[in-house]
Amino acid sequence: YRETDGLPMYEGQAIVQSTCGDGTFCHAPAAVGGDRFGTPAGLNFDVDLACIDASQDPTCAQPLESCEDGQTPTPYCERLAGLRNNQNQVRNWAEGMIQEIRSGTMPPGAAGRSVRNTIRWIRESDGGQLPSIDSSEGQEIVRNWLACQAPAIARTEAAPSAAQELEPCQSVDDEICVYSGPGDLPDPTWSGIYFGIMFTDCLICHGPSNDNDDQNPNNPLDGNIPGGASPAGLAALNLAGSDPADTSNWPAESWSAVVNALAADPGDCAGQGTLVVPFDPDGSIMIQKMRNVQTCGDRMPLGGSISEVRIQVVEEWIDQGALNN
Incomplete structure (x- = not known):
């Protein structure tokens, strides 16, 4: 599983x-x-x-x-x-x-x-x-x-x-x-969501190619750093941090790319909404795309889905103000 x-x-x-x-x-x-x-x-x-x-x-x-x-x-x-x-x-x-x-x-x-x-x-x-x-x-x-x-x-x-x-x-x-088998839900914090969902499910498209062995001991993918699969996805949203060999600070560094951030070119939702609106999960494009109820673009992640219980963790974080925590 x-x-x-x-x-x-x-x-x-x-x-x-x-x-x-x-x-x-x-x-x-x-x-x-x-x-x-x-x-x-x-x-x-x-x-x-x-x-x-x-x-x-x-x-x-x-x-x-x-x-x-x-x-x-x-x-x-x-x-x-x-x-x-x-x-x-x-x-x-x-x-x-x-x-x-x-x-x-x-x-x-x-x-x-x-x-x-x-x-x-x-x-x-x-x-x-x-x-x-x-x-x-x-x-x-x-x-x-x-x-x-x-x-x-x-x-x-x-x-x-x-x-x-x-x-x-x-x-x-x-x-x-x-x-289903036992799941491992992240905490409703940005760092928990980042390494529990963004890093594992989203960074493959929304991050640059990276062959480094991660120095972060809490990397959930055995030291692998995903990325490089979609140049268009990376151009629209970069969820990576500044140190390509240590992802420890990537949650804090990527927070501003999603919270109160307008959807950007060259994405299909450019100018049509905000990725994460604090206290408003329903109005956040991130939640809409996870649930496949968006008015622009495609469901995310492409070709897959985030389970409802994991989406609810993201909603809880947004309901609490989408803090950089």
Whole structure:
């Protein structure tokens, strides 16, 4: 499960999803033009869940309508169909995938590192961290997953109790459903939100490329510093600090880039609102984009989502005045 929010995936599913575009770049259906980094159109390996948070998508809520026979054209059913199509694509390319992974051709060097999501995934079996695709163990996990026909958890629900975390939940159309695992919510402070959400989910696009090993002992990504995936995203909003080798002060330094800050060029929301309005979460573009209720631009983060409980932490901070704390 993903450490930040308890999102469940099979081990091979998690490694492929986090390193092959993560819904936004390269092998993601949503990636176009330069965001594909040379990946041929249609070669999509996105195996993200079709349903993550019913509070953000009512078509995921129980009682869930069947998607069989294409009779229910809901957003959830469309995502489920997309997931199954991408699973078939993965199966068709399985032999080539593992060959390129073992040879180091894929993910492709600096470009691959720039778009890799390095949020930790935790193994249910022993509580240890899932190895990366660069390791022999990680590659063997992917090989086994491919050999098993690339099974994918398609849907999750909030666990009714701690005892049911990561246990199966009821399936409707033979999709695999697993209750969410334990999440690690940040404190409702800017520093907590920065390292718990901005650093892990946003800096990949809203930060410069950075190959340094972070000297900050509290780096949540094992010393990795994300960034460099989107020049346009960086031009519109830079969430990085001044010291490229130590992110300890990045929260304090980036605060003014979001609080009382007008949306800037070249973003689609330039001049149309303020990123964070103290005491007004509903009027803050940041919250609107996290919930996908914005009047300009796209949902953030691109290709993914922030869970409702994590959005509520950001709202609490804004309600308290959006302090630089």
